[in-house]
Structure formats: structure tokens, C-alpha cells
Amino acid sequence: MTSVKPILKIDNMSKTYPNGVRALDNISLNIPAGMYGLLGPNGAGKSTLMRILATIQEPDSGTISFQDVDVLKEKNELRKTLGYLPQAFGIYKKVSAEKLLHHFVILKGIESKSERRETVEALLKQTNLWDVRKQKLGGFSGGMKQRFGVAVALIGTPKLMIVDEPTAGLDPAERVRFLNLLSELGENSAVILSTHIVEDVSELCTNMAIINKGEILMEAVPLKAMENLRGLIWRRTVDKTHLSDYELKYEIISTKLLAGQTVIHIYSEENPGDDFKPVEPDLEDVYFSAMNGVIGKYANVRKEVKP
Numbered sequence: 411m412t413s414v415k416p417i418l419k420i421d422n423m424s425k426t427y428p429n430g431v432r433a434l435d436n437i438s439l440n441i442p443a444g445m446y447g448l449l450g451p452n453g454a455g456k457s458t459l460m461r462i463l464a465t466i467q468e469p470d471s472g473t474i475s476f477q478d479v480d481v482l483k484e485k486n487e488l489r490k491t492l493g494y495l496p497q498a499f500g501i502y503k504k505v506s507a508e509k510l511l512h513h514f515v516i517l518k519g520i521e522s523k524s525e526r527r528e529t530v531e532a533l534l535k536q537t538n539l540w541d542v543r544k545q546k547l548g549g550f551s552g553g554m555k556q557r558f559g560v561a562v563a564l565i566g567t568p569k570l571m572i573v574d575e576p577t578a579g580l581d582p583a584e585r586v587r588f589l590n591l592l593s594e595l596g597e598n599s600a601v602i603l604s605t606h607i608v609e610d611v612s613e614l615c616t617n618m619a620i621i622n623k624g625e626i627l628m629e630a631v632p633l634k635a636m637e638n639l640r641g642l643i644w645r646r647t648v649d650k651t652h653l654s655d656y657e658l659k660y661e662i663i664s665t666k667l668l669a670g671q672t673v674i675h676i677y678s679e680e681n682p683g684d685d686f687k688p689v690e691p692d693l694e695d696v697y698f699s700a701m702n703g704v705i706g707k708y709a710n711v712r713k714e715v716k717p
């Protein structure tokens with residue numbers, strides 16, 4: 411749980427699709443201002459939650475409040491102060507970035523011509539697209555398109571930004587540029603970033619939640635969560651053919667191929683011996699520990715059923 415006062419509160423929210431998939435299962439979250447990471451694997455329910463927060467999808471039950479706004483009842487109130495970058499969005503390929511942004515600024519209701527020009531210029535500069543403003547959007551790289559999406563989402567200086575899986579498919583340089591842009595936004599508004607990439611959260615977010623199969627496994631301050639795991643994570647290289655023996659004996663939280671070798675991380679409250687070395691836990695250890703139920707929502711359940 412985060413101790414800072416929440417700016418966005420989600421209570422007991424559920425959503426089941428007509429095909430019977432329960433995408434969100436009684437979710438509650440307290441989200442403070444700044445950068446907030448929603449971390450989870452494919453199919454966890456992130457996009458469903460983001461679309462509901464962005465007021466384009468209805469939950470079956472639950473409430474959301476943003477400051478004094480009852481989000482589900484006063485959708486237009488929230489929309490005035492909302493920026494949303496969806497996971498996938500279409501753009502007009504044959505139009506230049508500058509021209510299309512002008513159109514969106516008009517749609518947002520900025521009537522004065524000079525104010526429009528200033529807004530467009532400021533947004534293109536902020537998103538580092540000023541030099542390519544005359545280029546057609548069809549020729550933009552994935553990262554440039556994402557930054558254009560941010561420019562659109564930023565029109566009207568939103569207080570709440572919803573950003574759904576923005577770094578998937580970006581090359582490393584574009585990813586860094588994009589994350590830097592987001593962290594600047596986090597200084598003035600609440601930014602909720604959904605991602606399956608642990609590094610997006612560790613590099614950027616002061617608060618986070620881990621979601622899987624429609625459930626929140628834990629809410630945490632990343633630095634504290636890593637600290638709490640200190641002394642509990644151990645690693646060693648194993649022969650792949652012996653992996654199942656280790657699985658029987660230890661609480662393996664992750665198995666990775668590293669330079670052709672199989673490296674396992676285990677959770678153990680005591681020194682396991684057996685050539686294991688202590689690990690300084692990172693956010694990936696936190697994520698896999700929560701996903702495996704050794705910490706977070708299912709930690710106690712798991713301990714009770716263990717011999």
C-alpha cells in the first residue's frame with residue numbers, strides 16, 4: 411500500500427467480457443500523483459483497466475474517483491483534464507505532424523489562431539518533433555509515432571495521463587527518449603503507465619502495482635519492495651537437465667538463459683547452501699516473486715499449503 415495521499419482511487423472494480431473472460435476481478439488501487447506503473451504480462455487486464463479509466467469502456471461494477479470527480483458518473487468532467495495514449499492508434503499517413511496536430515488542437519476547442527499556433531509549436535518542441543514537423547506521418551518511425559501520440563494526448567495540459575504499453579516495439583534509443591518525455595510529464599500530473607517491461611517501471615515509476623489474471627497481486631513503492639527482498643533472493647547456474655530437481659527442492663522465481671547458461675533465482679529465507687550466491691534484488695525479482703506467489707496477495711496462502 412502506498413502511504414501518500416491518492417489522487418486517483420479505484421474501488422472494487424470488475425469487468426467480465428460477454429465471452430466469459432473476467433478481465434478485472436474486484437480491483438482496488440490508490441494512485442498518488444507522479445509516475446505510476448501498472449506492470450503485468452499479456453492478458454493481465456491492463457488495457458481493460460486503462461480503457462475504463464479513460465472513460466471509453468464501462469466496468470460491470472466498482473467506482474473511480476479522480477480528485478473530486480466521480481469518473482464513471484461525470485465522464486465529461488474527467489475528459490476535460492484527461493490525456494490518453496492508447497496501445498494502438500491510427501494516424502492519417504499523408505498529413506504532416508504539424509497539420510494533424512493543428513486539427514486536434516481545433517477539436518479540443520482552442521479557438522484563437524495565435525493560441526493554436528503557440529500550442530502546436532510548444533507540443534512539437536516538447537515531444538522533440540519540431541524538426542520533423544513538415545514530414546508526413548506515414549514516414550514516421552514507431553518511436554516518432556508514439557511521441558506524436560503523446561503530443562496529441564498533451565493538448566490542454568491534462569492532469570491525468572493514461573499511457574498504455576507505450577514502449578513495446580521501440581528501439582533502445584527511442585525508448586530512452588520516450589521514457590524521458592514521460593518522466594517530465596510526471597512532474598506536473600498523474601501519469602499511469604501500463605507495461606509488461608519491468609525496466610520501464612524501475613527506471614521511471616515511484617509507485618506501482620503488479621496485475622495478473624485480472625487481480626492486483628501487490629501495490630508497492632519499487633525501492634521499498636526491492637529492499638524488502640534483501641537477503642531472500644539467491645542465484646546459481648544450473649545444468650538445464652537438472653532443472654526439475656531444483657524445482658522440487660527450491661522456490662524458483664525465475665529461470666534465465668545468460669550467455670548460454672541457465673541461471674535460476676530462488677526465494678529462500680535461509681541460506682540455501684548448495685553453491686547459491688546472494689543476490690541484490692532488483693524489480694524483476696520483485697515481479698517474479700509476486701507472480702509466483704511468494705510475496706504479495708498470495709504469499710500467505712502459498713505458505714499455508716506448503717509442507
Ligand SMILES: Nc1ncnc2c1ncn2[C@@H]1O[C@H](COP(=O)(O)OP(=O)(O)OP(=O)(O)O)[C@@H](O)[C@H]1O
Pocket residue numbers: 427428429431432433450451452453454455456457458459575606
Ligand atoms: N473485447 C474483448 N472481448 C473479449 N475478451 C477480451 C476483450 N478484450 C480483452 N479481452 C480479454 O480480457 C483479458 C484481459 O485483456 P487486456 O487486453 O485487458 O489485457 P492486457 O494486460 O492489456 O494484455 P495485452 O498486453 O496483451 O494487451 C484477456 O484474456 C483478453 O483476451
